[in-house]
Amino acid sequence: MSRPQRLLGFDYGTRQIGVAVGQTLTGSAQPLCVLRARDGVPDWQQIAALVGEWKPDALVVGLPLNMDGTPSAMSARAEKFARRLEGRYQLKVHCVDERLSTFEAKQSLRDSRRTPSSYRDDPVDALAAALLLQTWLGEQPMEQP
Incomplete structure (x- = not known):
């Protein structure tokens, strides 16, 4: 049996860029933070600090596909971001279909009666990151004892 992964x-x-942390032991994920980006370019020092702090075994990037499953205009940019993560941190990067994750995150916040002004306390992009990470974790085969 392989060890649990973060x-x-x-x-x-x-x-x-919403960020979440999760692990394979429980298959759960939770929102972590939201990083600012400039025309899609993150502050790589902030990402390096997160990688240093959390010491993940792998990374997961949401792939924004169209509803019919075809690549969207943002798909190429998200894939480039994933390649850069892999190159910079020498970690395996998985891409996961993130269709409706932001919509689902906003709906979840609405359902919990949080107002837009309270999103700073539970940012929608971080929640969307947790949802897409949860999706990826749910797609992994269950380990047998």
């Missing part, structure tokens, strides 16, 4: 998940965007 992962960081990224909901890539041109202005903000």
